[in-house]
Amino acid sequence: MVINCVTLWSTVYLDAILDRLRGDGFPVLDADVARLSPYMYAHINVHGHYTFTAPDLRGGRRPLRDADATAEG
Secondary structure: OHHHHHHHHHHHHHHHHHHHHHHOOOOOOHHHHOOOOOOOOOOOOOOOOOOOOOOOOOOOOOOOOOOOOOOOO
8 A cells, every 4th residue: 555655646746747847848758758667766665664754735746856956955
């Protein structure tokens, strides 16, 4: 159940990222999108312990990260 929820949530954000890239004029090829997977990220752990802190999402989803920002920022 947890994996399904995390996968769905990741898929929603992948879709938002693709929409932003297309809106910003980046070429997003269908062949590349077909190879995307929400399972390729470190936050999905199929064998470990999960701890969740619910974010304040009263305004909807959290904003996407700035691609130009550093990993620390």
